[in-house]
Amino acid sequence: MDEQILSAALDLFIESGVEGTSIERIAKRAGVGKLTVYRRWSSKEELIAQAVESLRGEAVPDEPADAPLAEQVERLLPRWADAMVRPRFRAMVARIFGSSAHHPELMAAYWENHVVPRRRTAHALLEQAKREGALSADTDVEVLIDMMVGGVLFRLLQPGNPDAAEMRRYLESVYRQAGLPVGNHSSTRPVQD
Amino acid sequence: MDEQILSAALDLFIESGVEGTSIERIAKRAGVGKLTVYRRWSSKEELIAQAVESLRGEAVPDEPADAPLAEQVERLLPRWADAMVRPRFRAMVARIFGSSAHHPELMAAYWENHVVPRRRTAHALLEQAKREGALSADTDVEVLIDMMVGGVLFRLLQPGNPDAAEMRRYLESVYRQAGLPVGNHSSTRPVQD
Incomplete structure (x- = not known):
């Protein structure tokens, strides 16, 4: 029901x-x-x-947060890439952003109930990456999360429809650009938002 | 007229x-x-x-591209910050993103006529920052532009209305997180998009 x-x-x-x-x-x-x-x-x-x-x-089902990074990334990136290139997913993202000014209650409800808990997880993981030296000590973790998530969503709303393979390479570039290890082993974990 | x-x-x-x-x-x-x-x-x-x-x-009028970075950033950041916290600007950004799936012709026209030229300038400036060593040699400049612009726009569409001072600090954090110098002198120039 x-x-x-x-x-x-x-x-x-x-x-x-x-x-x-x-x-x-x-x-x-x-x-x-x-x-x-x-x-x-x-x-x-x-x-x-x-x-x-x-x-x-x-x-993209939530991953157990205690799996090693390489495993998580290997499972998550292709799933995210597949999901993001689906027209329905893209249309949904566009609708959420498009509602944010005229219908702030929707973004507020989504943010509070669903985004905040995942951001908390992502925040903890990136802080751990800082402690372990994978990210530099002066990283502003909240800003970095915005740049990673925002960058990917921005790419998704741009003209041109990347296929899943292209989107996967793009996601890998964002991880690398953020300073996170991709395609190798480490005890840090990816951002899940 | x-x-x-x-x-x-x-x-x-x-x-x-x-x-x-x-x-x-x-x-x-x-x-x-x-x-x-x-x-x-x-x-x-x-x-x-x-x-x-x-x-x-x-x-935010376009700046002469040959002014030193510190000057450009000092002039541009507060202007961007002021502009971005205006409800009309925020509503406009939301409308553009919201149109991208159902009305791709609008995003296509905006992208081709207005964004691409500014991205070309930003690209050249960031490539110069790479050559000068301000950014690391393996920086993917296109991805970095998406992360900077996308991160800021994403922040703008989130719940909570930052004031201009808060938005300015946020923009500075994004510049710093990208690896660009903020609040000091250098010959590199900021992203203009």
Whole structure:
């Protein structure tokens, strides 16, 4: 049931943005009553945020944080690359960014419920990389996370549709440019956001 | 005349996105005939792209590329910081990103006509910084530009409204994180995009 509702919410959001999405339309498309939706989510923004997160999680499941870096990167980069070149993923990213000024409640709900916990993990991993000397001691970890995630998302929204192999090379370049080891063994771990 | 048309196009784009903007509505708001607009721009995407560029250029005029870095950074960073925290600028950035999946013609027109030339300048400056040793020799300049610009734009679309002073410190952190000198003298120049 939840799955149908999340899927309907994501479809509507991608097709019509926040303003074209309502609990009523989501319920109708999912074939359930409005009250069923309201019992579970208090606002369309929260529901859309969880729907977005479900596509992200399905494309790239969270990795156990204790696996060695090389293993994690080897598993994660191709998955991210595959996910990111899918038109649906790209359209979803565009919709989220596009909503940020006129519908700040959506970005706020997504940020608080889904991004902040992953950023905390990424922050801890990059701080560890600093302690181990993989990153220089004066690295501003929050800024570095923005540059890595922001750089990749920016690339995704640029004209030209990279294929998965190209996107994978791009992700590797971002990791390298950040100063993180790619394609070799180390005890540090990649950013997961 | 051009100025009124560009201003009307930008207002409409920020209010209603690409789909809510048409040459007809732009002409009406600017108080001119449709043909007057069509004589000058062949599509609404080109017109919106130029309108976007006019706001950018007004907020942060292009600097002479031969001024020393310290001078350029001192002049540019506070201007960028002031511009970026303006709700209108933020809304415009959100609209451009939000259009990239459903209206790729707009991003394509903006990219080709306005971004590519500035990226070429930025590319040359960063290559020079590499030759001079300010950036390491294995820097992937295109990826670094994405990470700098993308990181800043990503920060801009996140929840929370930084003020100009905070945004300026943020921009300085991005420059430093990229490996570029900030707040001291050097012959390299900042990224202008």
